[in-house]
Amino acid sequence: MKTNISLAALILTAGVLSMQPAPAQSNASLHEQTKQNLSTAMHGEAFAYAKYMAYAEQARKSGDTALANLLEKTAKTERLEHFAEEARLAGLVGSNAANLKDAIKGESYETETMYREFAEQAEQAGDHAAAQRFEEIRKDEAKHRDAFTAALNKLEKKNQGDQ
Ligand SMILES: [Fe+2]
Ligand SMILES: [Fe+2]
16 A cells, blocks of 8 residues: 555656746757757656656565665666756756745645646546545645745845845
8 A cells, every 4th residue: 555655656746747837947058949858858867766766665675675776776877867967958957046946936836736726626536535635745835835935035135145
């Protein structure tokens, strides 16, 4: 049952990743198609990382240590090499303030739009457990949004003080 829950969480993660608005930061010198492809590739690499880590957990629980190690090693390559290199090319990571603004945008979208709609749709479809979970996750995302907003305010205050 626990495995099913973590798999469900992963599927949710994929949904979030694929439906979030594009990051605020991007490398303006790249062709539009290349930018889109980098974004798609980063989503794929991030999901592969999360998925292989979950598969590794299952392999370790079943006693297959060699398979668990292979999955974890591959997951790390997806995250630390493939995703990281694509992020560098795409100019994904900006200043702390720009990163926080982008993160707030994503968490706000999940809180106010995505999970609200997902919960409503699941409820209407009779998938009550999923609806409840979407609503609980939505509340977590609101906390993330608020924590990031507080961090951004603190950062901006500090920057004003430095000037
Ligand atoms: Fe990869
Ligand atoms: Fe979040």
